[in-house]
Amino acid sequence: MSDAVTCGWFDARVVTGAHPASLQPATDRDAVAAHLDRFELSGALVSAMASWLHDPIGGNAEASALAHSLADRGVLACWSAVPATPGELDSLTELVERAVDEGVAAFRIHPASHGFAPGLLDELYAALQANRLPLCIDAAEITWPELTAIATRYPELPIVISNLGYRKLRELWAALDGHTNIYVDLVDFAAHQGVEWLAANDLADRLLFATGFGLRDPGESVVRLAWSGLDDATVRLVGADTASRLFSGGRS
Amino acid sequence: MIGRRPTHRIIDVHAHLGPYSLFYIPDPDAATMVAVMDLTGTAVTVLSANRAIQQDAHLGNSQSLAAVDAHPGRIAAYAVINPWQDPERELERLAADERFVGIKVHPSLHRYPVTGARYAAVWEFAESTGCPVLSHSEHQSAYDAPAMFQTVAERYPGAAVMLGHAGITPAGVAEAIEAASRYESLWLEVCGSQMTGPMISAMVEQVGSGRVLFGSDFPFIDQRMSLGRVVCAPLTESQRQDVLSGNARKLFRWRPLPGERGVDDE
Numbered sequence: 001m002s003d004a005v006t007c008g009w010f011d012a013r014v015v016t017g018a019h020p021a022s023l024q025p026a027t028d029r030d031a032v033a034a035h036l037d038r039f040e041l042s043g044a045l046v047s048a049m050a051s052w053l054h055d056p057i058g059g060n061a062e063a064s065a066l067a068h069s070l071a072d073r074g075v076l077a078c079w080s081a082v083p084a085t086p087g088e089l090d091s092l093t094e095l096v097e098r099a100v101d102e103g104v105a106a107f108r109i110h111p112a113s114h115g116f117a118p119g120l121l122d123e124l125y126a127a128l129q130a131n132r133l134p135l136c137i138d139a140a141e142i143t144w145p146e147l148t149a150i151a152t153r154y155p156e157l158p159i160v161i162s163n164l165g166y167r168k169l170r171e172l173w174a175a176l177d178g179h180t181n182i183y184v185d186l187v188d189f190a191a192h193q194g195v196e197w198l199a200a201n202d203l204a205d206r207l208l209f210a211t212g213f214g215l216r217d218p219g220e221s222v223v224r225l226a227w228s229g230l231d232d233a234t235v236r237l238v239g240a241d242t243a244s245r246l247f248s249g250g251r252s
Numbered sequence: 253m254i255g256r257r258p259t260h261r262i263i264d265v266h267a268h269l270g271p272y273s274l275f276y277i278p279d280p281d282a283a284t285m286v287a288v289m290d291l292t293g294t295a296v297t298v299l300s301a302n303r304a305i306q307q308d309a310h311l312g313n314s315q316s317l318a319a320v321d322a323h324p325g326r327i328a329a330y331a332v333i334n335p336w337q338d339p340e341r342e343l344e345r346l347a348a349d350e351r352f353v354g355i356k357v358h359p360s361l362h363r364y365p366v367t368g369a370r371y372a373a374v375w376e377f378a379e380s381t382g383c384p385v386l387s388h389s390e391h392q393s394a395y396d397a398p399a400m401f402q403t404v405a406e407r408y409p410g411a412a413v414m415l416g417h418a419g420i421t422p423a424g425v426a427e428a429i430e431a432a433s434r435y436e437s438l439w440l441e442v443c444g445s446q447m448t449g450p451m452i453s454a455m456v457e458q459v460g461s462g463r464v465l466f467g468s469d470f471p472f473i474d475q476r477m478s479l480g481r482v483v484c485a486p487l488t489e490s491q492r493q494d495v496l497s498g499n500a501r502k503l504f505r506w507r508p509l510p511g512e513r514g515v516d517d518e
Binding site: 227 | 253254255256257258274275276277278279280284287288291292422445447448449450451454470471472473474475476477479480481482483484485
C-alpha cells in the first residue's frame with residue numbers, strides 16, 4: 001500500500017453555510033480551502049446549505065460564489081432545483097442552461113425537504129441528461145421506487161446517492177444491480193465492510209469519495225477509504241477517478 | 253495527510269458480532285472483524301454478539317465466547333444481561349468465566365428502564381467486583397436517556413458505567429456530558445451516527461480526557477466511521493491516545509484486556 005494514493009481525492013459533497021442544529025465548524029470559503037489543504041484534496045463539489053434549508057434557488061448563488069473563489073483549487077458548484085412554480089422558478093430547462101453557462105457541475109434535489117414529488121422534475125432530468133450533468137440526492141429525500149424510476153427513464157443520467165447510512169444495503173444492491181447509472185458516495189456510507197463488499201461484487205466504479213463536510217465529520221470518509229481493504233488502484237478510482245469522469249462539467 | 257497505515261494504538265470498547273435482522277451486514281464474523289482491526293491498528297475489541305442484544309442473551313453470549321476462543325488476544329467479551337431473560341443465570345455465568353471482561357445492557361432494545369429493579373443485580377455485581385458495564389444510552393429514551401444514569405450513579409457510586417453513544421444526538425451528548433461531569437463513575441463512549449470530532453472534543457474539555465472511550469459499534473456500523481472522527485478530532489495527541497486506548501486500559505481492571513498489541517509491535 002502506498003500513502004501517496006491518499007492524496008488528490010475529489011470530495012464529491014461539501015456544503016457551504018451554517019447548519020442550525022449541528023456542532024460543526026463553519027464552512028465558508030476559508031474553511032473549505034483549509035479542508036482541501038488538510039486532506040490534500042484535488043477539488044470538491046459544493047452545494048449551499050441555504051438551498052437545502054432556506055431558499056432552494058436563491059441559495060445557488062452561494063454555491064457558485066464559493067466555487068468561483070476557489071476555482072483554482074478544483075472547486076465546482078452543485079445547484080439545487082425545485083419544480084417550476086410561478087414566482088419561484090420559471091423553467092427548469094432555463095435553470096440548467098444558466099447553470100451550464102456558469103460552470104455548474106451537478107444538481108441536487110431535496111424532494112422530501114422541499115415538499116414535492118420527484119416526478120415533477122422530468123424537465124430537469126431531461127436537461128441534465130442532455131448536458132451530462134449528474135443528479136445528486138440524499139437517500140432520505142426519495143424512495144427507492146422513485147429513484148429507480150428516474151434511473152430507468154433517464155438511463156444516461158448519472159445519479160449519485162448520498163447519506164446512505166448503515167441500514168440500506170438491501171435496497172442499494174437492488175438499485176445498483178439494475179441500473180448502471182446509479183452511484184453512491186461515501187458520505188455516511190456506514191455499513192460494515194460496505195465499501196469492500198461493493199468492490200468484491202465488481203461495483204467499485206459506482207463509489208465516489210465524499211465527506212459531507214459542513215454536514216458530517218470529514219474524518220469518517222477519509223479514514224473509511226484510506227484504511228479500507230481496497231487495493232491502491234481501487235482507492236484511486238473511488239477517491240478521484242470516478243468523480244473526474246462524472247463531474248467534468250456540462251458541454252465538455 | 254492520512255496515510256494508508258494507522259498510527260495509533262486502539263482499543264474498541266463497543267462492538268458487536270454477527271447478523272442483525274433489520275439490515276444486511278456484509279461479513280459480520282469475528283475473522284473479518286479481526287481483519288478490519290489489522291487495518292486500523294486495533295489491538296483489542298470488546299464485543300457483545302448481536303444475537304445476545306437482539307434476541308437471546310444466553311445463546312448470543314456463547315457466540316461471543318466462541319469469538320474470544322477463535323481470536324485470543326484480540327477479542328474480549330461482554331456478557332449481555334437482558335432483564336427479561338434470567339439475568340441471575342447470566343451473571344453467575346459471567347462471574348465464573350474469565351473470558352467475560354464486562355457487562356453489556358441495552359435498555360432501549362429490551363424495553364426496560366436502566367433505573368428499574370430488574371437491573372439491580374447488575375449494578376450490585378459491578379459495584380462489588382469492579383466489572384465495568386457498557387449501556388446503550390439515547391437522548392429522550394424512556395429507558396436509557398443519559399440523565400437516568402445519574403440515578404444509577406447515585407445509588408451505586410462504585411459501579412463504573414460507560415454511556416454507549418454518549419446519548420447519540422447533539423442534545424444527548426450535552427446531557428451525557430452533564431451527567432458524567434457530576435458523577436465520576438460515569439464514562440462516555442463515542443460511537444454514534446451523529447457524532448463528530450467537535451462533540452468528542454467537547455466531552456474531553458468538559459469531562460476530562462480520562463473518561464472518554466473509543467468505541468465503534470462495528471460490525472453494526474463500520475469501525476472506520478467512528479475511528480475517523482477521533483483520529484481527526486481537534487484533540488492533543490495525548491488526549492487522543494487516552495481516548496483511543498489509554499482509558500480502556502484503566503477501566504478494564506477487573507479482568508484486564510489482552511496485552512499491549514498494536515501497530516508498534518508489528
